[in-house]
Amino acid sequence: AQKITQTQPGMFVQEKEAVTLDCTYDTSDQSYGLFWYKQPSSGEMIFLIYQGSYDEQNATEGRYSLNFQKARKSANLVISASQLGDSAMYFCAMRAGSGYALNFGKGTSLLVTP
Amino acid sequence: NAGVMQNPRHLVRRRGQEARLRCSPMKGHSHVYWYRQLPEEGLKFMVYLQKENIIDESGMPKERFSAEFPKEGPSILRIQQVVRGDSAAYFCASSPWTSRTLYEQYFGPGTRLTVT
Numbered sequence: 001a002q003k004i005t006q007t008q009p010g011m012f013v014q015e016k017e018a019v020t021l022d023c024t025y026d027t028s029d030q031s032y033g034l035f036w037y038k039q040p041s042s043g044e045m046i047f048l049i050y051q052g053s054y055d056e057q058n059a060t061e062g063r064y065s066l067n068f069q070k071a072r073k074s075a076n077l078v079i080s081a082s083q084l085g086d087s088a089m090y091f092c093a094m095r096a097g098s099g100y101a102l103n104f105g106k107g108t109s110l111l112v113t114p
Numbered sequence: 115n116a117g118v119m120q121n122p123r124h125l126v127r128r129r130g131q132e133a134r135l136r137c138s139p140m141k142g143h144s145h146v147y148w149y150r151q152l153p154e155e156g157l158k159f160m161v162y163l164q165k166e167n168i169i170d171e172s173g174m175p176k177e178r179f180s181a182e183f184p185k186e187g188p189s190i191l192r193i194q195q196v197v198r199g200d201s202a203a204y205f206c207a208s209s210p211w212t213s214r215t216l217y218e219q220y221f222g223p224g225t226r227l228t229v230t
Contacts, residue, residue, distance in 0.1 A: 045221035091156050104156030
């Protein structure tokens with residue numbers, strides 16, 4: 001069985017600061033992919049970043065980076081230099097093995113304050 | 115290149131009515147996935163379709179829910195005799211193929227269904 005756990009229901013960060021959103025996962029598959037999505041108040045799901053289980057380097061996309069610690073089964077999202085527009089729900093998701101469905105965590109609500 | 119389109123964006127139905135949600139995948143995409151998001155929850159997989167085929171419907175409720183992706187036209191998620199518990203956001207995603215790339219699943223804006 002696959003499971004994604006996001007333990008932080010809500011987070012606050014000041015503008016221009018960095019913030020880390022936690023995600024742990026559980027799977028018995030050796031091949032899997034980890035994703036982060038952003039869901040602003042308007043409701044759409046915006047893809048942010050992807051990490052493959054065999055990727056040796058941590059993924060980075062602009063201000064987003066994924067701190068991938070395979071032995072600990074964690075895939076934390078780091079947002080550097082937070083902006084007010086980063087205020088949103090953030091979901092960690094996993095796709096494992098030969099499956100195609102994404103399994104999502106419950107999300108973390110991030111509020112960026114001035 | 116237009117993204118995944120879903121309509122309607124908001125749908126209100128009374129208990130017992132039928133709800134039809136439509137999803138047009140991105141151009142060139144032949145794989146469609148439906149997810150449901152209950153309030154304050156993450157998305158839950160419902161069904162995966164290719165053109166004219168249901169590949170995996172393991173996440174679909176056994177009754178009242180059905181999905182199709184015809185050769186021509188959008189994918190349809192149909193909910194018969196809706197109940198209040200069906201109130202949720204329904205997201206469609208599409209991908210060009212199922213491959214080891216794993217990450218090419220693009221989401222539409224969602225349909226918010228409210229059952230009164």
